[in-house]
Amino acid sequence: MSDVVVVGASVGGLTVAEALRGKGFTGRISLVGDEPRLPYDRPPLSKEVLTGRWSAEALHLRDSRRLDELEIDWLLGHRAERLRLGSRTVELDGGKALHYGSLVIATGLVPRRPAGFAGARTLRTLGNALRLKQELRTAQRVAVIGGGVLGCEVAAAANTLGKQVVLIEPGQVPMAAQLGAELGGHVAALHESRGVRLTTGAGAVRLVEGTSHVELTSGEVVEADLAVLAIGSAPATGWLEGSGLHLDDGVRCDASLRAADDVHAVGDVARWSDGTGTTARLETRTNAAEQALVVAANILGGDRRYDPVPYFWSDQYGVRIQVHGAITPDARIRIVEGNPGEDRFLALAEQGGVVTAAIGWNHPRGVRAARRMLRHPELAGGIR
Ligand SMILES: Cc1cc2nc3c(=O)[nH]c(=O)nc-3n(C[C@H](O)[C@H](O)[C@H](O)COP(=O)(O)OP(=O)(O)OC[C@H]3O[C@@H](n4cnc5c(N)ncnc54)[C@H](O)[C@@H]3O)c2cc1C
Structure with missing residues (x-):
């Protein structure tokens, strides 16, 4: 059986490996991840971890016995730097190259950080969350830039910790992209009822030099001890530039999540087409796990199409x-x-x-x- 290489050791990548074993695949599975930790769950980072209700140990996606059973070759703390489709190899930092029979791309997202926001914190990894949690101990005034799902959850967590929070949303209501204007209005009311100051209709321009104060397009300056940037993320496809894969706000795939011969993508990084010309990319936990099951089946010779009912949840207050x-x-x-x-x-x-x-x-x-x-x-x- 030919080797499977999975790049990205999180929910999408691990679930592919687990599903392959579950379907009887006995070949080699290598799981490459640039974070130096075993796979963990991200949704609690902005909820239970920031508020201190859960420790890092509670986030493991699978316990060590289960991981041992999967007989995975772990390459953690290693970054994939280049894909060569012709020779079917993935080159890692440090010069190692992995040959694959099947490749799975599961590299997720990288938070956006425009110029002018170098001093703001972002939240994508456990390392980010632990640092933010530490800084929330001493900060009193917290500015959260971006009223999407992540920004709202960070604002809620900081408010729960007793901080003075300003949530900065350039649109008219928070979470409008996910919920629309009417339900977004209920999110606004929820935050305001808990004492968060919500500013809408003006975006953030930059942090005032040497501070965490946020300058808005309206000219207002929101004074803060800590600024958190939550304005969205971009697919982590930098390592695939020049590979020949079609990159377009994600790795473009067909309805079976196939990006090229024996190359699939799963999770936040995958932009798939439904066959009618419409493409979609979802940034949700359930999507990553469900796509992984489809990809595992297709690696083993299936031709399953991905046709989900999208699902996400968010916890606030x-x-x-x-x-x-x-x-x-x-x-x-x-x-x-x-x-x-x-x-x-x-x-x-x-x-x-x-x-x-x-x-x-x-x-x-x-x-x-x-x-x-x-x-x-x-x-x-x-x-x-
Ligand atoms: C703080 C936070 C809260 C969330 N809350 C919710 C929620 O409440 N509900 C919900 O539905 N979803 C939520 N999500 C989204 C959910 O966590 C993601 O959809 C899910 O993690 C996607 O999984 P993935 O495997 O595609 O990518 P990721 O989990 O992003 O994993 C990708 C992995 O690949 C690694 N990687 C990237 N590039 C390389 C490279 N070149 N070489 C090697 N490794 C690489 C990354 O470091 C990372 O470890 C949340 C996300 C965050 C960050």
């Missing part, structure tokens, strides 16, 4: 927001159970009379049930 499906910008939001004022509701997003997403706001049971409708619209009558 003890509120769990869950979304199955996709909310289009002009979707109609219908609350079908509960009440936003009571921090618990179930909503449906509808577009042209079709339900495109189920949204749970502290309503896990309802959102699980509503999810089935996205695949089976005939069930919609069961939900008021």
